Amino acid sequence: MPGNPNEIKLVNNAMSNATRRNIMNFLSSGDKSTEEIGGKVGKTMLDFHLKLLQQASLIEIEEGAVKLSEYGKNFLKDKEEKGTDKTADLSKVKPVEVTEVRQLLPCIADSSKFRVIANMAPPLGGALKVLEPLFPRGRYSDKINALIIQKGEVITTVYGAGKVTMTMIKNEGEAREALDNLRSTINEAIAKGVAPAPREKVRVEPMELYKYLPQTNCGKCGDQSCYTFAIKLMSGEASLDKCTPLTEPKYALNQEHLQVLTAYI
Ligand code: SF4
Incomplete structure (x- = not known):
């Protein structure tokens, strides 16, 4: 079972990739053949992904059959329990307002575009995690307690403490419109509950x-x-x-x- 820093690094690296996380979740319903896994997550670099999971002691492979190791099962169980603990309830969350657009700076990746820093109040804190399904390209990061939303080339990051950043914005008008849409989407969810948006596969080049x-x-x-x-x-x-x-x-x-x-x- 992984315990020393190098072994833990192998596990973190193995689980840092969405395809490998999908493989682990797929295996939680029982042993699978490599063909079945390829049919579920795609065959591109499948051997590579399986090898990293195996090296991290998360799975075992025997004659084409793939299964979760005992450590892999415990790892998923532990993650599930932690996730449940962190799920917040929207019933006590107050509607938010965008209180100010603090800065409009040249964007790092393209100086013809802007990076916007704004404030949202009251801060959403742990409720951000619950809001993730609202956005087809939304992802909650535990590490930075932020909800990251990609729409076209614009990346919006909403932090639990209330800060909101947006990149690749054309002008202040576009920033204000995007922030207003964000506020409406969040407030509608606070009023009616979260209806999951169809998930989109995000392709990074x-x-x-x-x-x-x-x-x-x-x-x-x-x-x-x-x-x-x-x-x-x-x-x-x-x-x-x-x-x-x-x-x-x-x-x-x-x-x-x-x-x-x-x-x-
Ligand atoms: S990615 Fe570029 S800047 Fe970073 S260490 Fe490698 S060569 Fe240097």
Whole structure:
């Protein structure tokens, strides 16, 4: 059973990818053949995904049959229990208002667009997690207590403490309209309950990741160029922490956006 830091890292890496999480959830209903798993999650890089799950001791593979290991079963059970604890109830949540648009700054990835920072009050706190199904491309991140919503090239991040950021916005008018739509969607859910939107599969391209990397080709990650590193991020061969320049304060926002984008891979 994984216990030391390296083993825990293997588990975290294995579970950082949506396809691998889907495989784990699929296996929770019983053992499956690799064909059945390929039919469910797609055959692209299936061997690679299974290998990472196996290396992390989450699954066992025997003669084409794949099953959850004891550790894998406990891991899922533990996650489920934690998730249940964190689910908030919307009945005590008050309608929100966008109180101010604090800043309109040139966007990191495209200086012809803007990054908007606004405030939403009262803060939604833990209720954000419950709101995730409202958005076809919404994802709640426990790590930063934020709901991340992708619509076209605009990424909106609503933080539990009330801050809202939006990237790739054309002008203040578009920002105010998008914030108003967000407020209405949330308030409607507070009034009527959450009706899940049909989920969309979000496709992240290497170029999108590249836009937020430092683009210095310094080689500290072990790759010759930032674009090669972006391709490896896509395939799961690299993780964001290998790009150490991203921890410099000037790249803090880039890192935030890359964490958002890689959550969709
Ligand atoms: S460490 Fe980061 S900045 Fe340097 S080459 Fe790799 S991805 Fe690019």
